[in-house]
Amino acid sequence: MLTENREFDEIYGKYKNLVLKVAYNYSGNRDVAEDITQSTFLQLYIFYDDMNHSNIKSWLFTTAKNYALNYKKKMKHEVLENGIMDDSVIQESSESAEDQVMEELLDLDRAELHERIFEALMMKNRRWYDAITLSYYLEIPQPKVAEQMGIRLEVLHSLLHRAKDWIKKTFGVEYDELNRL
Structure with a gap:
C-alpha cells in the first residue's frame, strides 16, 4: 500500500513530466494530455499494490501512450460517425x-x-x-x-x-x- 501517499507523491513528482510529454506526443492536444496524465496516475494509485515496482517508469510510459492512442482512435471514429470535421481533419x-x-x-x-x-x-x-x-x-x-x-x-x-x-x-x-x- 502507498504509505500515506508519500510514495505516490515521490513517484508523481519524479515522472509527471514524462507522462505528460508522452501523452502530448501521442495525442497532440495539451488539454487531453493533462487528462491522460491524471488518468494514468489514478490507475497507478489503484493498482500499485498489484504491480511489479521495478518497472513503474515503463508502466507509466506505456499506460499514458495507450490512453493517448485510444483517445485518438475514439476521436477519429466520432468524427467519422458524426460527419463533423474540423480543419485538422479536412x-x-x-x-x-x-x-x-x-x-x-x-x-x-x-x-x-x-x-x-x-x-x-x-x-x-x-x-x-x-x-x-x-x-x-x-x-x-x-x-x-x-x-x-x-x-x-x-x-x-x-x-x-x-x-x-x-x-x-x-x-x-x-x-x-x-x-x-
Whole structure:
C-alpha cells in the first residue's frame, strides 16, 4: 500500500513530466494530455499494490501512450460517425481517396513497427532501451541522460551506438521495405 501517499507523491513528482510529454506526443492536444496524465496516475494509485515496482517508469510510459492512442482512435471514429470535421481533419490534397487510405495504412504499419522495435529493444537490453528512449524519443540532452543513468557521456554514446546497430541489424530490412512503398 502507498504509505500515506508519500510514495505516490515521490513517484508523481519524479515522472509527471514524462507522462505528460508522452501523452502530448501521442495525442497532440495539451488539454487531453493533462487528462491522460491524471488518468494514468489514478490507475497507478489503484493498482500499485498489484504491480511489479521495478518497472513503474515503463508502466507509466506505456499506460499514458495507450490512453493517448485510444483517445485518438475514439476521436477519429466520432468524427467519422458524426460527419463533423474540423480543419485538422479536412485535407486539401490532390491525392485520391485510395492513396490517402494507403498512406494511412502505411502510417499504421510504421507505428506498429516502431512499437515492436521498442518492445524488442527493452527485452534485449534495458539500458539500451532507456538510452534510446530518453535521448531520442523524449529528446532529453545527452549529458543529462548520462547523469540520470549514472554513467559517463562516453558510455552513453557507446550504448546508443550499439543499440542503433542492433536495431538496424534486427529490423533494417523490414524498415526499408516499409519505407520503400
